[in-house]
Amino acid sequence: MTQTPKIDRTVTGNYFEDFKVGEEIVHPTPRTVTVGDVSVYTALYSGRFAVQSSDAFAQSIGYPRSPIDDTLVFHFVIGKTVPDVSRNAIANLGYAEFRFLAPVYPGDTIASTSEVIGVKQNSSGKNGTVYVRTTGRNQKGEPVLSFARWVMVVKKNLDLPAPETVIPELDKEISPDTLGKALPPLKLTVYDYALAGSPRRWGDYAVGDKINHVDGQTIEEAEHQMATRLYQNTARVHFNQHRESQERFGRRLVYGGHIISIARSLSFNGLANAFHILGLNGARHAAPSFAGDTIYAWSEVLDKAELPGRSDAGALRLRTFAVKDRDCADFPGVKEDGKLEDGVVLDMDYWVALPR
Amino acid sequence: MTQTPKIDRTVTGNYFEDFKVGEEIVHPTPRTVTVGDVSVYTALYSGRFAVQSSDAFAQSIGYPRSPIDDTLVFHFVIGKTVPDVSRNAIANLGYAEFRFLAPVYPGDTIASTSEVIGVKQNSSGKNGTVYVRTTGRNQKGEPVLSFARWVMVVKKNLDLPAPETVIPELDKEISPDTLGKALPPLKLTVYDYALAGSPRRWGDYAVGDKINHVDGQTIEEAEHQMATRLYQNTARVHFNQHRESQERFGRRLVYGGHIISIARSLSFNGLANAFHILGLNGARHAAPSFAGDTIYAWSEVLDKAELPGRSDAGALRLRTFAVKDRDCADFPGVKEDGKLEDGVVLDMDYWVALPR
Amino acid sequence: MTQTPKIDRTVTGNYFEDFKVGEEIVHPTPRTVTVGDVSVYTALYSGRFAVQSSDAFAQSIGYPRSPIDDTLVFHFVIGKTVPDVSRNAIANLGYAEFRFLAPVYPGDTIASTSEVIGVKQNSSGKNGTVYVRTTGRNQKGEPVLSFARWVMVVKKNLDLPAPETVIPELDKEISPDTLGKALPPLKLTVYDYALAGSPRRWGDYAVGDKINHVDGQTIEEAEHQMATRLYQNTARVHFNQHRESQERFGRRLVYGGHIISIARSLSFNGLANAFHILGLNGARHAAPSFAGDTIYAWSEVLDKAELPGRSDAGALRLRTFAVKDRDCADFPGVKEDGKLEDGVVLDMDYWVALPR
Structure with missing residues (x-):
């Protein structure tokens, strides 16, 4: 009589076998960033870089106003990926090609997507490495941050065969150019x-x-x-x-x-x-x-x-x-x-x- | 020589005998709700409903911008009533006819009033039930939330006679209509x-x-x-x-x-x-x-x-x-x-x- | 080969011998004050003064909007002086001529400067009293808060001679006029x-x-x-x-x-x-x-x-x-x-x- 409806993917997270190379994941809950977020962030870390602290200072050197702290942008972009990418992760293994691409200002809305760019099942068969390229975009669709990331994720259905191994080519280091x-x-x-x-x-x-x-x-x-x-x-x-x-x-x-x-x-x-x-x-x-x-x-x-x-x-x-x-x-x-x-x-x- | 001035009602709160049926209580301290409140609220609860999180999402479906979370509106409206209504309360007994009536947006100012709609002294004579109907309004005077609530409040002056019992007729359940x-x-x-x-x-x-x-x-x-x-x-x-x-x-x-x-x-x-x-x-x-x-x-x-x-x-x-x-x-x-x-x-x- | 660069003054702070009477210190990190700061401040102290809580109330009595709480303005202005003035202080000895001079509103940017107005080495020779007059200004350069303050600060290089004693004349009390x-x-x-x-x-x-x-x-x-x-x-x-x-x-x-x-x-x-x-x-x-x-x-x-x-x-x-x-x-x-x-x-x- 009483039935438990199917739980959404974002509730239980993806397992190793759920990641398909080439798949694009739209992460839920876009987020408008505000001066309120800046204040809470200041209360937590007390950043003192003048550009991020003072609209007047930022404007004097060429910004329209103070940009959002880069690390805060990073937390928003990666935070959205957790339910889809790392809820069932054992380890966060690495980053590559991580670049900030546009400033974010209060009032901008950030959303994240991730493309699955590689998978490799571990020899144990119980988990595997998943490679994704995550992009944070503002409300105009402009990328503000992009990075590749690889995590070790648990496999749930051990009866499934290993997927074809795909290891993406990623720059070992970002070039300052x-x-x-x-x-x-x-x-x-x-x-x-x-x-x-x-x-x-x-x-x-x-x-x-x-x-x-x-x-x-x-x-x-x-x-x-x-x-x-x-x-x-x-x-x-x-x-x-x-x-x-x-x-x-x-x-x-x-x-x-x-x-x-x-x-x-x-x-x-x-x-x-x-x-x-x-x-x-x-x-x-x-x-x-x-x-x-x-x-x-x-x-x-x-x-x-x-x-x-x-x-x-x-x-x-x-x-x-x-x-x-x-x-x-x-x-x-x-x-x-x-x-x-x-x-x-x-x-x-x-x-x-x-x-x- | 030194005199202690009479303490304001909002400092000591009302006792059972202070509530008169038909009285309208204007609760102090109107409150402008801002994106700052939204951010603190997010830091406390991490709400992820897209409508409340993203101005862009809210606008896409017909809101002028993200509305304030309903529970936050509730906390503001009821918070204002505490000094007047429940500072000397023993128990919060119930709610009825509780409806959100208009969205609240950052920049709106919320104030609360409560009408005393019932009183019933308990048989012990030491306390009684007070019924109020509380309305939260925005700066235009539009109601945004209304509810009846009854609380058990301490009687201070036990020599006073019991007031006439008035129990308001309240819907047992709200109709979705x-x-x-x-x-x-x-x-x-x-x-x-x-x-x-x-x-x-x-x-x-x-x-x-x-x-x-x-x-x-x-x-x-x-x-x-x-x-x-x-x-x-x-x-x-x-x-x-x-x-x-x-x-x-x-x-x-x-x-x-x-x-x-x-x-x-x-x-x-x-x-x-x-x-x-x-x-x-x-x-x-x-x-x-x-x-x-x-x-x-x-x-x-x-x-x-x-x-x-x-x-x-x-x-x-x-x-x-x-x-x-x-x-x-x-x-x-x-x-x-x-x-x-x-x-x-x-x-x-x-x-x-x-x-x- | 590896060299440790000279640490900035604001990192190590000033010692007693670094304060020269007449010197003007520009304190780092101007700060745009926002509604986000107001919300965090409310979450910390729950201020209930209607003027600071409600834009509608403030506007009704003649403010353009709610001003920033005076104590919050004070914390911002004095907070900026810590790296320069009191990082090496033993004691905060007193305030004088402390007056709020203009309201501060969300969006204003506050910066602080301090003029050294007195020094007096203690008889021990190990520390001394430093008198500064600190002024907080908004982005238009208008003073919003001014006060004299004296602190006891550690002397680092005990071989240096005592500076000429200068004790500023400061009003013992501010006149309400x-x-x-x-x-x-x-x-x-x-x-x-x-x-x-x-x-x-x-x-x-x-x-x-x-x-x-x-x-x-x-x-x-x-x-x-x-x-x-x-x-x-x-x-x-x-x-x-x-x-x-x-x-x-x-x-x-x-x-x-x-x-x-x-x-x-x-x-x-x-x-x-x-x-x-x-x-x-x-x-x-x-x-x-x-x-x-x-x-x-x-x-x-x-x-x-x-x-x-x-x-x-x-x-x-x-x-x-x-x-x-x-x-x-x-x-x-x-x-x-x-x-x-x-x-x-x-x-x-x-x-x-x-x-x-």
Whole structure:
């Protein structure tokens, strides 16, 4: 008599066998980004980059108004993919060809789609790697962020045969020549370095520079939950203590993107003019974070590059480490044996823009 | 010499003897609702209904922009009544004739008034039931939400005689024929079910369907406090650990409306197109909730109805149970003896609209 | 080979010897204030002053829209000074000539500058008092808030000679004749006292009145952290449990301004029409507050004054005490020996405006 209707795919998520190469997934719930989101984000991370904080500053250098913080755009775009792509994921394996393509402003509506670009069943037959290319677009359909991502996903019906293996060709690193589309031309003559917080421009950094971001931020449960909910990211492990108390860690896991945002915000200390993220080579969540952890961060300048056809801004390639419960004055990162130091929770390789 | 001025009524609240049938109470502090409130609300509950999340989606189907979530409107309207109506209440006994009457948009200012429509002193003489009809209006004076409510209130001056008993005639149930005023005509041809998160329309649900909303949300003190303060709801039991540590539960109680919002948000899993609450028959807070509780939810379809004069949307009557620290895969609700299962904290009976 | 670049001043902060009398410090990160900030602020403190809560109410009495809460403006203006002025401060010693000068509205961008107006090395030679005059300005360059402040700051290079002592002449108290610039002319004929929450105007208060603000608010770590981050106040003691666990209190300290905002919000109970702070004589943080503390408050009317050239509003001088874990029904403040009662965490002396 009573029947349980078929649960929607976005409720249960896709399993390995559900991903078909070439399929385009339209992710639910487009999201209008507002100044309210900016304020909640500021309350969570206290970003101090002048361009994102002040409409007046942004307008003075050529933006129509303050753009949305790049990491917040990323959280929105990837958050939408969770129900379809990673609800049944075991591991987030990597990113490639990750580029911001257009600025996002309050009032814009962001939606995400993902194309399945590869699958490879693991030898165990119990799970496999799924490759997707995710694109976030604004209400005009313009791409604002695009990246490839691969995750290991559980297979549900083990009786099904393995699909044909397809491994996409992806650039190992993004070339700086392909970056900068989301950065409008800057009116450098009026860029106020005192207001921005530092006199140091692109030319003032050298490859090999190590920068301690000095401060530390202790994570509270309410904070990472509010952050992750703001992004409409529904991954269960972040919200459900009743369930997690019976799992491996016994506690809710902090969304890895929360650590990225903390590290990015701390990096203002020493990188005050690096207000824009151009693209990302990779972000490895080396260890889980939990409420009560205090996050510190430091960065190394891996590379420098000019941006194609422009003299207003240059690119720095940074490797930023977030480290828990350990001051970063001694730059804890990679040990002599090539492994990461204890406490490292994030190892992120990305390009930022600075005025020249 | 030093004198203590008379405290305002809104500080000490009304007692049973202060309520006079026919009196109209103007509740203090009108409230302009903004996109900031929407963002804080999203950070607290992570609502994913496309209409409320995306201006572009809302506009495509006939709204001028995203309307404010119905439950948020409810919290604002009822929050204003707390200082006058329920500061000295012992129990919230019931609701009737609860209907949303017009959409609320960012920028609208909401104010509440309540008419006293009944009083009945209890046989003990120490308290009594007060019936009020509360109306929330926008800045143009248009009603956006109206409901009757009855609460048990403490009598302070026991020497006063009992007032004449007046019990208002209230509909036991709202008729679906009276619902839908807050729902504009929908352009169904462009309603994007993929973006909305589910293909299931009104016709795809049947009376008796049981829907597990799957996820669970653990409540933090900071979260329920921030929610309840956002609504300018001043009920003391939610905020003052110093005082509550000496009371019955030894802890701050979570505002019942916080549970309603969690359950409503979880119900997206399985009811992704039920974006509008038409009205409510009742909401019973069966047990208190506290920080640390994990809230799950499930719903049963009690009834289906057409909406008068329209073919774009239909109504579902739902009974939604919120349950703490217990997965709802086995639909815990009413036991064989008619009592509620252990762990049920909310038993809510209401009508929602879905596209046809 | 690897070099650590010179850390910016705003990262390490100024030491006593870095302050030169006459120097003007431009504080980094201008801040556009938005309705999002207002919502987060409401979620943190639940302010109920009608003017700040309702655009419709504010417009009815002569504002173009709801102004930003004065305490929020203060937090933004002073938050910007932390990296430059008080990162290496031992103590916040006092305020003078603190006046709000123009209303701030959503969309305005606030920036702060500080002029060094005095220095006095302590006899120990290890630290000294620095006097600054800080001005917050909007995007048009108009001052919105100005105050003198003196802090005790650590000296780093003890080999440097003491600077010439300069102690600025500062008014001991602000004269009410100099107040009111941020208060537009009020249309009192339409001021709705029922909506505002109290019939009591300026004339209804007398010097010596004591007002219990009744309610208590328990502080959570996530709340004071989110508040302080919203203000972009980077003082380390509020955010870093890893570091503070090794310090004197073993815990994160709550930003003193958080207590000011809680007390101000509670003061609605009894002072519902005192919607504007004109200026401040002083705010003494008598003891630290921590997460878990419950804050109560009460106020005494110290003085009354007319405002120059206007009959629409008058000024009350208040002394507000915030007290932790103690109900304020018995007005705990100053003991017979002149010392503060146990539990007092804030002793604030300021002028507010009320309709006449």
